Amino acid sequence: MLPYKSLIQLDRDSSIALYIQICNNFITLITKGILQPADILPSSRILADLIEVNRNTIKLAYEELISQGWAESIERKGVFALSNLPIRSTNKMDHELEKFKSDESFIWNKPPEISGERAHFKKLNLTIDGGFPDVRMTPVDLLMREYRSISRKFYGKDFLKYGNPKGSERLRIILSSYLANTRGLVVNPENILITKGSQMGIFLSAQLLLNPLDHVAVGVSNYNAADETFQYRGANLVRIPIDEYGMDVDYLEDVLREKNIKAVYIVPHHHFPTTVTMIMERRLKLLNLAKEYRFAIIEDDYDFDFHYNNKPYLPLASIDHHHNVIYIGSITKTFAPALRIGFLISSQPFVEAATALRHMVDRQGDSLLEEAFSALFENGEMERHYRKSLKVYKTRRDLFCELLQKNFNGVIDFKIPEGGLAVWSVFDKNIDLKKMSENALSNGLNVEDGSFYKNEVFNVNGIRMGFASLNEAEIQQALDILKKSL
């Protein structure tokens, strides 16, 4: 008989039932060839004594083994390992195990690692993020109220069944009027795909528009998650300069004469990371170029809702664009990053294609959340929340910039952002941002080290400093620590 006392390892503190543990131990012995086909298993009484468990536990384990097709019980003889299992020799197995212990036995495509933004952040009370909303202001109680009323209202709980991969029709209808009112974007619900935040809009567009080795135009500085998504698709990035008026469309025009560009990705309002707004003349010229050279414009307008001075510019999608614009927006960014709702808007054929792809990616969105957001739009709560946030964030922006002016003169170069939730802060070249970030951390403040904003050509010594998620006292405190950490 095998040395079961040593072979069978039990963890009596484990949440796994003992009889399952014993059963799994036998499966291992069988699959490793230590227990050979047609070998007899020890009687329940003997094994019970050996490994000091109740005899009924052994019986349960054997029943489990038999029901799973590993062993068979033969009348008046006992329990045997199944005779028609493929045989393996022990030493060969051990050899194989060694071989596969470390690395994989099949090969796959490695995507780029998740980029470093906030990767080093610790759980601290104080964080200068890259420009996120203050979730403490999120009216989550109102969301809960809608959840409750939905879960009561829907007879037969239809909202829990498979839904439309394009997203809740109710939400698409309310969005179409919301978009018309806020940004003159007149589309019907069929032109809207509800996504999980703007990132999914970027991913779907990249998959549909680009093929390996295609060219996509992006800013010299650009949202690096978008760059990575295009590169993962195998496309080549063509970097276009960005100045204080947005993307340099004349430069782009020169490129277009040389190269076939399949798509242009822009955040016209406001450019990431430098927060500049693209002026109307350039928007119009870009639209004309798209028409002439037949490329798609991916307009990422995640930042639209936050604009402090004059009215925001209308999106390119609101101007006559000959179906060249794919408009991507986000509710997530305004409401709460963890509640993933965004939208992709384009001509109906493109939206249908994006929907079919989305159906392959994750089938559909979260119907419950989509219904709840519909209600929040319908009863005006969403707009109230936007207005309130905007007011609060403007105050925070002004204080934040005032303190930068006063206490970081000559150290940080910045412009007061017209909109968005962050100040693009360019530090004196003698300041080592990595070191500063480490110092800040040891002083109890999370702040980025700028690596997230750099790429192969863009190497400015700057970071986005988010002012929205900090209240006024926290802004004071954070910038005091930052000063100490220079």
Next chain:
Amino acid sequence: MLPYKSLIQLDRDSSIALYIQICNNFITLITKGILQPADILPSSRILADLIEVNRNTIKLAYEELISQGWAESIERKGVFALSNLPIRSTNKMDHELEKFKSDESFIWNKPPEISGERAHFKKLNLTIDGGFPDVRMTPVDLLMREYRSISRKFYGKDFLKYGNPKGSERLRIILSSYLANTRGLVVNPENILITKGSQMGIFLSAQLLLNPLDHVAVGVSNYNAADETFQYRGANLVRIPIDEYGMDVDYLEDVLREKNIKAVYIVPHHHFPTTVTMIMERRLKLLNLAKEYRFAIIEDDYDFDFHYNNKPYLPLASIDHHHNVIYIGSITKTFAPALRIGFLISSQPFVEAATALRHMVDRQGDSLLEEAFSALFENGEMERHYRKSLKVYKTRRDLFCELLQKNFNGVIDFKIPEGGLAVWSVFDKNIDLKKMSENALSNGLNVEDGSFYKNEVFNVNGIRMGFASLNEAEIQQALDILKKSL
């Protein structure tokens, strides 16, 4: 000043007076927001030179604009766009919508259209689906309770901020012990990626494992959404026969000697659509083949929770598999299709890669839902729900099969499924399923026409008939109608 020379388009051969054309051009500029409220219009002299028309024509156009209420003339200052703009007229909207209707001016990759399952279904009380849970049994009130307590509990609402793209750590910890207890699958939380249902697991695996023209082995009959996902990736499907013991691994072995297979997709428990369970010998042989030929096994075990006779077989992932298995599971399928939670389990390096890709696809899952599900697992509600459903579904399965036996003898050929939520029903070859489905529809019953299950080689005259989502009275009623509709 705006680039009016390019903005204002005139057709000098048109029957419409030039001054009207100019007026309409300005109206378009205003309604599109290119000309902002209170913006000044160019002086008649300047504009006359720019667009080469008589100055009086411009004056007439401005008078027309003013009389139509689009602009106002201010003494000794000039003509200004009205500061409070009139509402868009309906025909204007229609014109706007036009631009989204016709064809694109850029090209994109068309994914396959969403496959026809339930595409033709109407809103009826009675539906024989392909095998979905009964959402009327979903304890949505308990989910709501957890939502409320979470939204109260978390100080600072951290759960609303950006979270871990791998999914809630709390959920991954509880899942790891849940999986050990239910299926002897011993993994640590780092081996688990929380996905949005099993489809996302299939999509991520396809992207990572396959490159265009690679070969992936699937069943002769197979879950067609998986086939499409592999084909969308550009991979070639190699069809392997399925018999009553699951995939024919000997046939697969012959193929492996000829072809390089990157991955094998199986639903061992239970095969889609025919519901057969893969026997242990074949599971072990498949694992040996994977080791020898270094391919990945994508084990889609979405159906694990529903097993009526003996305990379910252990997944391949629970057997010593040298990191060759990518295990995909679903909570969604058991709890409610619209609440998208599933998991992908593999070696840590592969899970890290899948997480990085997921981060590109949609950034992260729904933290709120993940926290709520964690609580439901922790307080045992999830298991209570599973047990209760299993009991109810077994009764429904038995009744459903009994009625098939009694009333469809010689018409429908089927085996009582050991598990899952559907009966694979092969109809007499003389029965036209499309016609039957139409008849049923006119009799008030949704039932599939079988097209979803067919592919280029699999053409059996059968459908999956789901028994789980119908109570006993509804089963009676549905099968009566079905009989009438033959």
